[in-house]
Amino acid sequence: MTASVTSTERLQRLLALVPYVVSRKSVGLAETAAAFGVTERELVDDLNLLWCVELRAPDPYCPIDLSYEGGEIVVSQAESMGRPLRLAVDEASALLVALRMLAEVPGQKDRSALSRLIAKLEAAAGEAASASAQVAVQVDIPDEGAEAYAAQIRAAVTAGRRLHLRYYVPARDEATERDVDPMRLHIVEGRPYLEGWCLRAEAMRLFRLDRMLSLEVLDVPSSPPEQAQPVDVDQGLFRPSPDDVPVVLELSVAGRWVAEYYPCESVSDLEDGRLRVVLRTPDTGWVRRLALRLGEDGRVVSPSSLVTEVRESATAALANYVVLGNPMPATLRIVM
Amino acid sequence: MSKRKTERLLGLVVCLLSTRRYLSADQIRAAVPGYPEQDDLFKRMFERDKEDLRELGVPLETGLNHPFDDDPGYRIRQQAYELPELRLEADEAAVLGLAARVWRRAELAGAAAGALLKLRAAGIDAGSLDGSDEDPSAQGIEPRLGTPEAAFGPLWEAVRDRRPVTFSYRAAGRSDPQRRELEPWGVVNRHGRWYVAGRDRGRDATRVFRLGRIAGPVKFCGPAGSVTVPDGTDVRELVSDWDSAPAPERTAVLRIRTGAGVGLRRHAVSVRADDTEQGWDLVTTHFTDVGWFADYAAWFGPDVVVLDPPDLREAVIRRLKGVLA
Numbered sequence: 001m002t003a004s005v006t007s008t009e010r011l012q013r014l015l016a017l018v019p020y021v022v023s024r025k026s027v028g029l030a031e032t033a034a035a036f037g038v039t040e041r042e043l044v045d046d047l048n049l050l051w052c053v054e055l056r057a058p059d060p061y062c063p064i065d066l067s068y069e070g071g072e073i074v075v076s077q078a079e080s081m082g083r084p085l086r087l088a089v090d091e092a093s094a095l096l097v098a099l100r101m102l103a104e105v106p107g108q109k110d111r112s113a114l115s116r117l118i119a120k121l122e123a124a125a126g127e128a129a130s131a132s133a134q135v136a137v138q139v140d141i142p143d144e145g146a147e148a149y150a151a152q153i154r155a156a157v158t159a160g161r162r163l164h165l166r167y168y169v170p171a172r173d174e175a176t177e178r179d180v181d182p183m184r185l186h187i188v189e190g191r192p193y194l195e196g197w198c199l200r201a202e203a204m205r206l207f208r209l210d211r212m213l214s215l216e217v218l219d220v221p222s223s224p225p226e227q228a229q230p231v232d233v234d235q236g237l238f239r240p241s242p243d244d245v246p247v248v249l250e251l252s253v254a255g256r257w258v259a260e261y262y263p264c265e266s267v268s269d270l271e272d273g274r275l276r277v278v279l280r281t282p283d284t285g286w287v288r289r290l291a292l293r294l295g296e297d298g299r300v301v302s303p304s305s306l307v308t309e310v311r312e313s314a315t316a317a318l319a320n321y322v323v324l325g326n327p328m329p330a331t332l333r334i335v336m
Numbered sequence: 337m338s339k340r341k342t343e344r345l346l347g348l349v350v351c352l353l354s355t356r357r358y359l360s361a362d363q364i365r366a367a368v369p370g371y372p373e374q375d376d377l378f379k380r381m382f383e384r385d386k387e388d389l390r391e392l393g394v395p396l397e398t399g400l401n402h403p404f405d406d407d408p409g410y411r412i413r414q415q416a417y418e419l420p421e422l423r424l425e426a427d428e429a430a431v432l433g434l435a436a437r438v439w440r441r442a443e444l445a446g447a448a449a450g451a452l453l454k455l456r457a458a459g460i461d462a463g464s465l466d467g468s469d470e471d472p473s474a475q476g477i478e479p480r481l482g483t484p485e486a487a488f489g490p491l492w493e494a495v496r497d498r499r500p501v502t503f504s505y506r507a508a509g510r511s512d513p514q515r516r517e518l519e520p521w522g523v524v525n526r527h528g529r530w531y532v533a534g535r536d537r538g539r540d541a542t543r544v545f546r547l548g549r550i551a552g553p554v555k556f557c558g559p560a561g562s563v564t565v566p567d568g569t570d571v572r573e574l575v576s577d578w579d580s581a582p583a584p585e586r587t588a589v590l591r592i593r594t595g596a597g598v599g600l601r602r603h604a605v606s607v608r609a610d611d612t613e614q615g616w617d618l619v620t621t622h623f624t625d626v627g628w629f630a631d632y633a634a635w636f637g638p639d640v641v642v643l644d645p646p647d648l649r650e651a652v653i654r655r656l657k658g659v660l661a
Contacts, residue, residue, distance in 0.1 A: 007341040008388050012450065014346055016457035023459030035456055049343060055351050057366040063350045080353035083418040084457035088393035089496055090444060091451035098438035098448065098481065102431065105479055113427035117435075124422045128393075131496045134522035134565070136572040137481060157476035168598055173636060175598045187479035189528025195478070213602065230478075253510065260548055273512070289635045295658030314659035316638035320591075321653055 013038075014046055018064065018081045026074045047073065092125035093132035100132075104139040105187055106209075107150025140191050146209040152217055153194050156182050162220040163196070166213035171286035175213055180205070181222040183230065195231060197224035204231050244280035247287050248301040251275045255297035258290070276301075288313055344370035348385055349394060353417060358399050358409025386410075424460050432462040434477070443483035443492065481525065485547035488523070490554040491532050495520045498565070500537070500558040503550045513551045518543070519563040522571030533574040534563075544578035588629065589644040590619045596639035600632075618643075626651050 013036060020035070021027055033043040050064050065077035087095075096118065103114045122129045141147055156163050163180045182196040183204075191208060198205040246265070251258050253273040264277040281287060284306050291300050291310045300307050347368040352359065361382060365371045371378050389396055395416040398408045424432065436452045439445040452462055483489075487503065494501045501520060504513040520534040529548060536543035592600060592607075594615050601607055603621055610616040623629035630651035633640050642649040 007338045007345065008392055010338075010342045011345045011349075012392060013453070014342070015349065016453050019457040019459075023457065036453070049339070049346070053343065053346055053350060054369060055347060055354075055367045056369060057363070063354065079350060080414055080417075081350060084454040085393060085417060086395075086419050087451055087454060088447070090447035091393075091454065093496070094439055094444035094448035095432070095435050095451050097444075098435035098479075099431070101438060101481060102435060102479055105477065113425070113431050117424065117428040117431055120422060120424065120428070124420045126420075134495045134571065135492070135524070136522065136575075137525040138527075138572065138576070139479075140527060154476050168602070170599055170635075173596055173598055173639065185477045187477075189482065190525060191528060213598075257508065273510070289637065292634045292637050292655065292659060293631045295634070295655030296661055297658070310659060313637040314656045317634075317641075318653065318656045318660075320638055320641045321649075 010046075012085075014050055015081065016084050017046055018050060018066075018075055018078050019084045021066070021073045021075045022078050022082045026072050029068060029071045029073060032073060044068065087121075087125045087128050089128045089131050092121065092128040093135060095121060096125075096129060096132040097135045097137060101137040101139060101187075104137075104141075105150070105185070106139070106141045106147040106192055107152075107154050107185065138190060139187060140210075143210070145212070146192065149194075149209050149212055149215050150185055150192055152215055153182055153185050156217045156222070157184065159217075160222045162218045162222045163194075164216045164218050165194075165207065166215075167207055168211040168213055170211070171283060171289070173289075176200075179218070180207070181224040181228070183224060183228065186231075197228040204228055206231055241280075241282070244282050245284055245303065247279045247281060247284060247303065247306060249277050249279065249287075249291075250299045250301055251277065251294070252297040255294050258294070258298060284309075292317070340370055344368060345385055345388060349389065349412065352396070352410055352412040353414060355411050358397075358401050358411050360407055360409045364410065419454055419458055422455070422458055422460065424462075429460055429462050432460070434479070436462070438479050438481050440480065442481055443488050482528070483530065485530050485550070487532075487547040487550040487554050488530055490556075491520060491523055491547065494554070494556060494563075495522055495532070497560040498563040499556045499560050500563055501554050502557045503554045504552050505545055506549045506551050508549070516543075516545070517557060518545070521563075521565045521569050521574075523547075524572050524575040526575055531575045531578075533571045533578075542574065544575050585622045585624055586626075586645065588621055588623050588642060588648055590621065590633065591616045591641040591643055592619050592636075593617075593639040597636050600636065600640065623648075630655060 017032075017036065020032065029040050029043060033040045036043065038046070047066060047068055051062070051066055053064055054060060054062050063077070063079040064075070064081065066073065066075040068074075099114060099118050099121070103111055103118070153163070161182075163182050165178055165180060167176050167178055168174070169176055178201075179199040180194065180196040181199070182194055184195045186193040186195045186206060188206075191210070194207040194209065194212075196205065196207070197203075249258065250270065251274060256273070256275055259267045259275055259277050262279060265280050266278045268276050270276055279287065284303075287300065287306060288310050291298055292314060300310050347370065348364065351364060351367050359367070361379075364382070365378055371381060386396055395412060397411050397413060397416070399411070400408055432452070432455065436448045439448045455462055491501065493499070500517065502515065502517045505516045506513040515538075517537040518532070518534045519537065520532050522533055524531045524533065529546060531544050531546055533542070533544045535541070587605070590597070590600065591610060591613065594609075594617055597619070600621060601619060604619045605622060606620045607617055610618045626648050630642075630648055633642055633648070633652050634655040642652050
């Protein structure tokens with residue numbers, strides 16, 4: 001970055017540093033350095049710079065007086081810099097948008113701290129708060145069940161209790177039973193997830209609330225093992241491993257959404273707006289289902305075993321329509 | 337160089353904060369160390385400094401002390417500069433730390449950190465950004481907002497500054513991107529994806545665009561303040577209306593293999609064993625969109641057979657035949 005960016009960023013820090021100390025009367029060097037995310041040496045440089053500020057006219061004087069003897073910072077004269085600068089539009093918006101999103105997170109007993117804080121920040125930010133109304137974040141709460149699950153999960157985390165859940169896995173069209181030691185309620189990509197140690201998989205897992213068939217708080221203490229570390233969702237929810245099977249799909253224009261929806265290892269353009277994508281997955285079962293759903297808008301190119309599976313599955317499904325599907329029993333017709 | 341500039345800007349802020357009268361450029365040059373002697377060099381540097389301060393959000397005022405003054409002067413009013421008095425209860429400060437972490441590694445992360453710094457400077461003890469000293473009351477929840485779409489940054493600026501933009505857009509089901517000119521009214525995150533709503537100038541109509549489908553850069557095509565958001569606009573509603581087309585609910589009858597089709601059974605109106613075909617259940621369920629529901633039914637392959645209505649049944653058969661074509 002350019003030197004000017006650095007100097008204005010440092011100016012921002014200096015403008016906050018004086019009031020930080022003033023509002024606390026006196027504060028330790030180490031603690032302050034940590035709060036500002038700088039080293040103690042950088043902090044001392046900042047303090048020296050502040051102390052050296054000089055105005056020359058009409059009469060020379062130093063507006064800021066401070067000391068940091070014995071590792072304790074004291075500002076004895078701050079002139080008009082005793083208060084921090086107002087929040088900028090981006091700053092006020094970042095906090096307010098995040099707070100309004102938090103207010104939508106399901107399963108909260110008490111939202112009053114949130115609404116009090118939003119009101120206080122809006123008042124303090126003044127005009128800078130208005131742009132935040134142009135940004136909205138919606139947290140999906142699929143149904144009332146999910147709201148209740150969220151409350152149970154948060155309660156179980158607080159109380160340190162194990163959960164038992166029946167969980168639907170669409171990729172295999174299966175209802176699974178699992179015991180999970182809950183760690184957190186996660187909101188990623190607008191959806192609530194339970195993050196916890198799955199005793200069946202012996203690994204950290206994220207569970208979508210809208211796929212829970214039932215949830216029970218067990219009378220068993222939660223005891224995730226030491227290796228239970230939070231899932232790093234910032235790297236994306238799906239992280240293919242090198243052992244996964246590469247699947248090549250060709251998509252028509254109407255099937256292009258697949259490249260947006262599923263994380264693809266590579267996407268390349270073919271003629272007429274068609275796409276060729278490569279996915280990596282440990283379990284190709286869901287790709288077979290995806291191919292059935294896509295019909296003529298998507299075609300599995302490889303592996304060849306999956307190509308065969310898809311064709312067999314489609315053939316079997318079509319055979320059902322010949323054998324079972326016709327005719328519709330008269331008693332079943334719905335009167336609309 | 338950088339340190340000298342910081343010193344000079346700091347001197348400028350302190351100088352303008354401590355005056356009630358407007359100070360002329362010459363008076364400022366005399367008071368603040370670090371400005372060059374030559375007039376043209378000073379002028380250029382001073383202009384840039386003013387620009388830098390305004391970008392930081394310092395409310396630099398320009399005005400005349402007397403109507404007869406030739407050149408305008410400058411000052412910063414203490415009241416306009418200062419963050420107003422703000423006191424937070426412990427539970428409020430705890431949520432504040434949580435809110436600042438929502439943007440972690442996303443577009444407004446820097447802005448959230450900057451805000452937190454100012455609030456800490458106002459004497460508030462909010463949690464740290466990395467969550468290392470997480471308040472117990474905030475535990476058990478980790479909300480995260482991502483901005484993987486490159487268009488988010490420029491569109492947020494455009495919405496904030498009320499500027500029109502132009503970009504090329506690849507609409508769903510179209511292979512070639514089209515040029516769009518938009519007066520953006522707001523950005524909305526729905527199902528984890530970002531959308532922008534506003535007036536499409538080319539079509540003279542309200543439109544919603546998905547940021548992930550914008551190809552290439554977003555460019556400003558008009559000055560700040562030139563976009564007017566119509567009164568009563570609810571961008572969130574615009575996006576959810578665009579996204580979901582409500583249609584009258586219809587009823588489907590399916591044959592589902594016993595033990596299979598769990599996802600379909602979850603939302604069924606009724607499930608009962610099929611007397612005529614052993615190993616199958618008859619399931620009645622509601623749906624709204626034939627295309628969408630046919631996609632879903634096809635997902636289950638040979639485990640699900642649509643009996644009724646005929647258009648849904650045909651749609652599933654078409655998909656299955658499409659696989660074999």
